[in-house]
Amino acid sequence: MSKEIEDHRLFNQSGNQPFAEVLARHVSRRDVMRGGLSVAAASMLSFGGAAQALASNGSQKTPLTLAFEAVNGSRTDAVVVPEGYMAQVLVPWGTPLSAGDSWQPDQPMTAERQAASVGMHHDGMDAFPLDTDSASRRFILALNNEYIDQAALWAPQGGPTNADEGERPAEESRTEINAHGVTIVEVEKDASGQWAHVPGSRYNRRFTSATAMDLAGPVAGSDYVKTRFSPAGTQTRGTNNNCGHGITPWGTYIACEENWPNVFVHTGERFQDDARIGIPTERGRYAWETSAGDASEENDEFARFNITPRGERAEDDYRNEARTFGYQVEIDPYSDALAVKRTALGRFRHEGCWLGKLEAGQPIVYYSGHDARNEYVYKYVSDAAWDPADANRPGERYDRLAIGNKYMDNGTLYAARFHADGSGEWLPLTPDAQTRDGRTLAAALGLAENDLAGVIINTCDAADLMGATPMDRPEWATVDPASGEVYLTLTNNSQRSDSDSEPTFTNDGDEVAQVGVGYETAPTNAANPRANNGAGHIVRWRESRLPNAFSWEVFVFGAAADDAENLSGLTEMNQFASPDGLWFDERGDGQGILWIETDNGYEGVAEYTNDQVLAVVPGALDAISGTGPVVNNSNQQQLKRFAVGPNGCEVTGIFTTPDKTALFINIQHPSNWPADGSALIQDATVATSGQVRPRASTVVIQKRDGGPVGV
Numbered sequence: 001m002s003k004e005i006e007d008h009r010l011f012n013q014s015g016n017q018p019f020a021e022v023l024a025r026h027v028s029r030r031d032v033m034r035g036g037l038s039v040a041a042a043s044m045l046s047f048g049g050a051a052q053a054l055a056s057n058g059s060q061k062t063p064l065t066l067a068f069e070a071v072n073g074s075r076t077d078a079v080v081v082p083e084g085y086m087a088q089v090l091v092p093w094g095t096p097l098s099a100g101d102s103w104q105p106d107q108p109m110t111a112e113r114q115a116a117s118v119g120m121h122h123d124g125m126d127a128f129p130l131d132t133d134s135a136s137r138r139f140i141l142a143l144n145n146e147y148i149d150q151a152a153l154w155a156p157q158g159g160p161t162n163a164d165e166g167e168r169p170a171e172e173s174r175t176e177i178n179a180h181g182v183t184i185v186e187v188e189k190d191a192s193g194q195w196a197h198v199p200g201s202r203y204n205r206r207f208t209s210a211t212a213m214d215l216a217g218p219v220a221g222s223d224y225v226k227t228r229f230s231p232a233g234t235q236t237r238g239t240n241n242n243c244g245h246g247i248t249p250w251g252t253y254i255a256c257e258e259n260w261p262n263v264f265v266h267t268g269e270r271f272q273d274d275a276r277i278g279i280p281t282e283r284g285r286y287a288w289e290t291s292a293g294d295a296s297e298e299n300d301e302f303a304r305f306n307i308t309p310r311g312e313r314a315e316d317d318y319r320n321e322a323r324t325f326g327y328q329v330e331i332d333p334y335s336d337a338l339a340v341k342r343t344a345l346g347r348f349r350h351e352g353c354w355l356g357k358l359e360a361g362q363p364i365v366y367y368s369g370h371d372a373r374n375e376y377v378y379k380y381v382s383d384a385a386w387d388p389a390d391a392n393r394p395g396e397r398y399d400r401l402a403i404g405n406k407y408m409d410n411g412t413l414y415a416a417r418f419h420a421d422g423s424g425e426w427l428p429l430t431p432d433a434q435t436r437d438g439r440t441l442a443a444a445l446g447l448a449e450n451d452l453a454g455v456i457i458n459t460c461d462a463a464d465l466m467g468a469t470p471m472d473r474p475e476w477a478t479v480d481p482a483s484g485e486v487y488l489t490l491t492n493n494s495q496r497s498d499s500d501s502e503p504t505f506t507n508d509g510d511e512v513a514q515v516g517v518g519y520e521t522a523p524t525n526a527a528n529p530r531a532n533n534g535a536g537h538i539v540r541w542r543e544s545r546l547p548n549a550f551s552w553e554v555f556v557f558g559a560a561a562d563d564a565e566n567l568s569g570l571t572e573m574n575q576f577a578s579p580d581g582l583w584f585d586e587r588g589d590g591q592g593i594l595w596i597e598t599d600n601g602y603e604g605v606a607e608y609t610n611d612q613v614l615a616v617v618p619g620a621l622d623a624i625s626g627t628g629p630v631v632n633n634s635n636q637q638q639l640k641r642f643a644v645g646p647n648g649c650e651v652t653g654i655f656t657t658p659d660k661t662a663l664f665i666n667i668q669h670p671s672n673w674p675a676d677g678s679a680l681i682q683d684a685t686v687a688t689s690g691q692v693r694p695r696a697s698t699v700v701i702q703k704r705d706g707g708p709v710g711v
Contacts, residue, residue: 012374014464019471019490020533021525022418063620064591067711070573070640073609077672077688080644081701085709087643087684089674090195090664091141091185092697093120093152099200105677105693108156111174115206119145120153120179121696122666124245124352125653126253128333129394130186136657138188140203140333141664142253143698144242144653148179148286149669155693168287170294173302174210176286180240181208182255184333189662194681195700207255207331207339209238209263210301215324217343217409222453223314225324228300231315236324237304239339244352244476244581245653246328246366250403251392255329255339256350258371264322265289268308271319272515276460277348278372279307279322323457328353328368330408332400340401342408345380346429346459354477356543357484361385364407367486369474370460373493376468378459379426382411413459415468418552420526424541426548427466429455435465445515461515472528472536476597478582480618482590485542487555489579490528491599492536527552534602535559535577537629555618556631556639560604569633574641576614577602583654585710591619593710595642597665599650611651613643613665615710642710643701646673646688653698660708663701670694 068082079087094103095118103117123144129135150160153176161169186201198204207213215234219225226233239255240263246254261278262285270279283290284305292303300318309319326347331339345353348370356365356379364382369375390403414426427433431442431450440449444465447454455462472493479486524531527539535558541550557567558577570576581597596614600606616639621630631639645651648671656663667673667684674697675688684699703709 018525019469020528022527064617074644077646079684087701089682089684090698092695097204114178118183120148121146136659141187143183167290170291173288173291177209209240213339216340218452219343226314239329246353253331254353258349260325266307346413351475374470376463377416379414382407415463418469418527424550429462476582478584487540491578493533554629568631569636574639577605581652597651611645615642646670663709668696
């Protein structure tokens with residue numbers, strides 16, 4: 001989630017034991033996890049280099065080494081990269097997708113133009129090869145456009161009309177709707193090493209907050225999602241506030257709907273799920289609903305954002321419109337097929353959709369965090385076992401979404417509970433699951449006996465009732481494809497209390513969640529040990545051989561170098577806060593680079609540097625015993641600052657080309673960048689002179705000698 005659109009309200013009042021309390025107890029027991037386990041237990045539960053050594057019969061590997069000098073912090077209107085590297089701007093907001101069109105700095109934006117151009121505020125992204133031979137120099141880029149900057153969007157007219165009160169002009173609302181969603185665009189590298197998009201490519205297209213999409217999985221066709229637009233409950237329009245992303249092994253992209261509740265409004269008596277997930281009660285974030293009734297309105301394009309019941313039946317109005325949002329959205333970048341919302345993976349504010357370790361004959365696994373204070377971590381496990389025959393065939397056109405039906409429409413959704421001893425368990429969110437007070441989950445939610453669709457609609461309440469662990473804003477995750485270890489950023493939490501001064505509730509205590517209200521207070525716990533955790537931290541876990549079990553530990557704590565509580569011993573050259581984006585960059589031989597991106601508002605770090613990208617090789621960290629995180633005073637020099645973004649930005653979205661010679665990142669909501677508002681190809685490291693109309697952009701970082709980045 002961008003801090004620009006954070007929702008600071010607390011919706012979780014369940015009384016579940018929060019992660020910080022679990023973590024505080026766990027840190028003091030970390031010596032048990034590191035030093036006291038038997039070899040048999042270690043092979044099942046231990047982490048990192050030790051586990052890899054056991055898996056390879058004790059043979060030692062030469063650790064991968066980061067070969068760049070860490071860069072200093074920066075507070076300039078430019079991207080900063082290490083010596084020997086260069087950075088290039090690619091597909092900034094407003095770039096036309098068709099041939100023969102161009103962008104100008106004073107370009108007025110219309111709904112039609114925006115629908116045919118790159119969307120606003122780039123976030124999660126990934127690459128889809130057109131063939132195996134050219135995969136590192138030509139591919140389809142799928143790119144989330146999370147939200148809008150109204151000041152930049154409407155700069156030529158001096159800002160939006162009636163942003164805070166009154167009716168919004170229909171054309172402005174329509175344009176803003178079209179600035180959200182997903183961009184699909186072909187990009188390629190020329191002989192000189194410069195990247196550019198391919199105008200007019202048959203692959204170029206946009207998905208916006210108005211694009212028709214299919215619903216699939218348990219919720220599709222149920223009474224919960226019937227609307228005037230789709231009386232059968234099988235379709236909806238639009239995807240909104242897509243933050244992180246996912247990919248599938250069959251070659252599709254997953255856009256993850258995060259802060260979507262705030263574009264709706266409900267002025268009447270809300271459903272319990274509306275209240276639990278935070279639907280506004282007075283005015284939507286952009287007040288698109290106020291454009292309803294305009295003479296140009298077609299097919300209730302604005303009316304649907306007001307979900308207050310108005311007719312006798314759900315099919316007469318849009319009371320269920322918000323229930324068609326909050327899902328993982330699967331897109332085939334190679335075809336013109338409709339996108340599909342995969343409801344089996346849960347309904348909440350999805351930060352991402354991270355594929356677990358892929359093994360033939362085993363289920364497909366996806367992880368996702370609910371990016372809000374004191375919310376939960378989820379896992380989806382498919383009923384179908386992975387068949388390598390379903391793997392992607394790059395560039396070919398066939399029904400990839402039919403393969404998605406096989407793996408993503410039938411499975412089990414779980415929520416995570418973290419224990420102080422370093423163990424954890426996955427709690428099933430199924431109608432017959434037993435809640436902490438002995439009822440079935442369906443009964444506790446007030447649903448019919450086998451109503452899986454109702455459980456999915458009420459995912460947050462279901463996790464409350466099952467006793468999941470409230471976390472410090474679980475955001476991006478990434479998976480080491482060799483070991484299966486999962487890394488998760490816990491960005492921050494300014495609304496958590498000290499467990500010594502506030503009541504704490506155990507999972508088997510008398511406190512039971514109330515449906516529709518969520519978690520009211522959040523004392524610290526073992527996995528979230530810091531009250532007022534402004535700097536955030538990263539945890540990692542490994543699935544156990546035991547059913548629905550995992551083991552976990554803290555990987556690194558964010559902090560300012562001069563913080564009294566600098567638990568990872570960070571220095572000026574790697575201090576960071578509010579970790580957000582993550583990506584595990586596999587480099588062969590079971591090793592890889594963990595890239596960390598930040599969305600920082602922590603004063604001790606923000607006054608030294610803008611948001612940044614850091615790199616660490618987990619396999620190069622010394623195994624430790626005793627207490628503390630994996631990155632600590634003995635090895636934190638292995639964590640290096642690789643790049644810094646321009647003023648005002650968040651650095652997000654990340655991947656490398658298969659040959660590792662180009663690292664792609666996104667610069668979201670810069671305040672005064674890039675320097676040249678009209679150039680198609682420009683140097684991202686050139687500082688802006690004067691004031692420009694800011695444009696979120698993708699940035700490609702490469703070595704000047706053409707070698708692999710990072711090493």
